[in-house]
Amino acid sequence: MNVLIVDDEEDIGLMVSMFLKKKGISxxxxxxITKAKNMIQAHAYEVYFLDLNLPDGTGFDLVDDIRNASVGAKVVIISAYDGVVETRRAAEMNIDHFIKKPFTKKQIIDAVNA
Known part of the structure; x- marks a missing residue:
């Protein structure tokens, strides 16, 4: 399984990477977003973890690119923003999971396995 994590907080990216790599996941x-778009075009991933608050946009800005490049891929939002607007938009965009920061290792692994 291949996963792409898009988060401007390097600590979060490293922590989620560590959780997943211990499970044998690439x-x-x-x-x-700019870097993620290039990666999405170059490689198909089965799961995408997206932060909403990024320096050059929001994780929502990547969903169309993901859906076009990786049909059937799972999209998981990880964000401190979990208000009505964000959760409604996630539902409208058919996001698979919405995980609120701070999160647990179990939430990350469950999102991948679901």
Whole structure:
């Protein structure tokens, strides 16, 4: 399984990567939408973990690119923003999981396995 994590907080990216790598999952990391778009075009991933608050946009900005490049891929939002607007938009975009920061290792692994 291949996973892409898009989060501008390097500590979060490293922590989620560590959780997943211990389960034998291949992980790539991007800290910007621009970098993530290039990675999405170059490689198909089965699961995408997206932060909402990025320096050059939001994780929602990547969903169309993901859906076009990786049909059937799972999209997971990891964000401190979990208000009505964000959760409604996630539902409208058919996001598979919405995990609120701070999160647990179990939430990350469960999102991949679900």
């Amino acid at each position: 992980v790539d990391y991007a800290d910007r």
